[in-house]
Amino acid sequence: MRQSKLFTKTQKNPPQDALSASHKYLTQGGFIDMLMAGVYTYLPLGYRVLNKIADIIRAEMNSAGGQEMLMPTLQPKNIWEETGRWETLKEVMYQFQDRSGKETGLGATHEEVIYDLIRRNVSSYKDLPLSLYQIQNKFRNELRAKGGLMRGREFMMKDLYSFHLSQEDLDGYYNQMIEAYKKVYQRCGLEVKVVEASGGIFTKKYSHEFQVIAEAGEDNIIYCPKCDFGQNSEIAKLKAGDACPQDGESLKAGKSIEVGNIFQFGDKYAKDMNGYATTKDGQKQPILMASYGIGISRLAAALVEVHHDEKGIIWPKSVAPFAAHLISLNKNETADEVYEILIKKGADVLYDDRDISAGEKFADADLIGLPYRLVVSSKSGDKIEVKKRSSDKSELVGLNEVLKLLSE
RNA sequence: CGGGGUGUAGCUCAGUUGGCUAGAGCGCUUGGUUUGGGACCAAGAGGCCGAAGGUUCAAGUCCUUUCACCCCGACCA
Numbered sequence: 130m131r132q133s134k135l136f137t138k139t140q141k142n143p144p145q146d147a148l149s150a151s152h153k154y155l156t157q158g159g160f161i162d163m164l165m166a167g168v169y170t171y172l173p174l175g176y177r178v179l180n181k182i183a184d185i186i187r188a189e190m191n192s193a194g195g196q197e198m199l200m201p202t203l204q205p206k207n208i209w210e211e212t213g214r215w216e217t218l219k220e221v222m223y224q225f226q227d228r229s230g231k232e233t234g235l236g237a238t239h240e241e242v243i244y245d246l247i248r249r250n251v252s253s254y255k256d257l258p259l260s261l262y263q264i265q266n267k268f269r270n271e272l273r274a275k276g277g278l279m280r281g282r283e284f285m286m287k288d289l290y291s292f293h294l295s296q297e298d299l300d301g302y303y304n305q306m307i308e309a310y311k312k313v314y315q316r317c318g319l320e321v322k323v324v325e326a327s328g329g330i331f332t333k334k335y336s337h338e339f340q341v342i343a344e345a346g347e348d349n350i351i352y353c354p355k356c357d358f359g360q361n362s363e364i365a366k367l368k369a370g371d372a373c374p375q376d377g378e379s380l381k382a383g384k385s386i387e388v389g390n391i392f393q394f395g396d397k398y399a400k401d402m403n404g405y406a407t408t409k410d411g412q413k414q415p416i417l418m419a420s421y422g423i424g425i426s427r428l429a430a431a432l433v434e435v436h437h438d439e440k441g442i443i444w445p446k447s448v449a450p451f452a453a454h455l456i457s458l459n460k461n462e463t464a465d466e467v468y469e470i471l472i473k474k475g476a477d478v479l480y481d482d483r484d485i486s487a488g489e490k491f492a493d494a495d496l497i498g499l500p501y502r503l504v505v506s507s508k509s510g511d512k513i514e515v516k517k518r519s520s521d522k523s524e525l526v527g528l529n530e531v532l533k534l535l536s537e
Numbered sequence: 538c539g540g541g542g543u544g545u546a547g548c549u550c551a552g553u554u555g556g557c558u559a560g561a562g563c564g565c566u567u568g569g570u571u572u573g574g575g576a577c578c579a580a581g582a583g584g585c586c587g588a589a590g591g592u593u594c595a596a597g598u599c600c601u602u603u604c605a606c607c608c609c610g611a612c613c614a
Contacts, residue, residue, distance in 0.1 A: 138564085140547095140548060140549090140563095140564085141548075141549085141563060141564075141575065142548055142549040142550090142562095142563070142564095143548095143549090144548085144549090144607095145543090145548095145549065145550085145607090146542090146543075146606070146607040146608080147607085148607080148608075163606090165605085165606090166605085166606065166607085218614095220612080220613090221612090221613070221614090237614080238614060240614095267614090269613080269614085271612080271613070272538075272611075272612050272613080273608095273609095273610090273611090273612080273613095275607085275608085280613085286614090288614090336614085338614095347613090387614090390614055391614095392614080420614075422614060424614090456573095458572070458573060459572065459573085460572075484572095485572090485575085485576095486571080486572055486573095486574085486575070486576055487572060487573045487574060487575095487576095488572090488573080488574035488575045488576080489574080489575045489576090490573095490574085490575090491573080491574045491575080492574065492575045493575085495574090504573080506572095506573070508573070514573095
């Protein structure tokens with residue numbers, strides 16, 4: 130991508146009322162654009178990040194047996210009435226009448242939709258267990274949207290639902306998903322705590338949250354600084370200073386960002402929505418369900434909260450919108466040639482070919498935060514100056530080495 | 538929804554006790570000089586001062602209403 134053709138430009142002045150690092154840098158760098166409070170356009174750079182995250186999630190969900198599909202956002206009242214959630218969720222769900230007067234809602238979550246699908250399509254133990262997911266925008270009428278992508282009214286989410294005929298089977302898959310989630314965050318470059326939490330108004334059963342320690346977070350947790358153990362302060366029986374039940378380390382208290390939440394519904398939906406399947410020996414058994422969510426747009430915000438400095442974002446390689454930022458200085462044609470070669474070799478490069486001063490290019494590169502900065506100028510001769518965004522040191526290397534670096 | 542704050546150019550903001558044709562920096566356009574950390578010169582374009590109503594000879598400025606955004610709280614798959 131040539132930066133001269135890139136839709137967005139960076140802003141020299143960050144939006145004044147943006148306080149969190151992610152809100153500030155994502156806006157300033159041209160990753161997102163606010164349409165209304167809590168509702169954002171994902172601009173080309175931002176959408177690339179979300180897609181990188183989504184691809185990692187897809188890979189891990191698929192290898193855990195998940196099948197991707199896409200459910201409707203527009204939903205009828207009747208299925209929500211079956212579970213009583215049309216009423217209990219009315220604060221957070223966008224509900225309205227269409228022009229014929231029919232009560233309709235926008236999807237805040239999809240248990241009702243998917244369970245309706247399951248009860249009509251699953252009738253035998255042979256069809257189970259089953260794991261289905263989607264990546265889609267969710268709508269929640271938050272009392273107060275805040276922090277850019279941190280808490281939106283429309284936001285991108287991966288939601289997976291699993292179905293089982295026995296609690297043992299469900300437990301096993303639930304634990305498998307915890308491991309899959311850990312892999313997702315690890316691959317995205319985030320360190321998470323697996324936090325015990327309440328099921329809220331949605332389930333009486335226990336649930337787990339995946340929390341990233343960050344000052345900008347809205348949650349308070351007790352956590353182990355060494356392992357991934359944690360408890361949400363809402364339900365925590367342990368205190369800071371107590372010994373971690375996993376490794377005995379002294380626990381800490383801190384603010385965190387919830388980037389994932391999983392929980393078991395057990396047979397609630399089977400009872401509310403009449404979902405049963407026949408077992409091998411002809412018995413009718415309730416189809417158990419568990420839900421697993423990852424807020425993708427919030428995850429992107431959390432990444433920025435954790436990976437930034439005073440100049441801008443420092444994207445981990447796996448989720449960066451491009452692998453490298455190629456910069457041409459001193460109006461030389463070599464940079465053009467280098468760009469063409471890199472593109473031909475399949476490298477994922479943003480090329481700053483604009484006719485502006487060096488300082489401006491460096492400042493933009495720091496703000497946008499691609500993992501590698503490649504400078505081609507009269508000074509570098511036939512070499513390329515490579516600098517990691519996370520480091521101050523640079524070195525001159527040949528084109529082949531650059532290609533090797535980018536393909537790692 | 539309670540508390541606090543802000544709406545003036547694309548962005549960040551200034552605008553005095555109401556007073557002439559509403560300003561700056563950045564960005565944008567044109568021309569030129571520059572080119573390793575947000576360069577410089579010159580000439581331009583760009584505003585119903587968030588909206589509606591009111592007070593006044595006169596409103597960006599005062600009053601009322603309303604809309605929007607931010608922050609704290611409450612809330613929160």
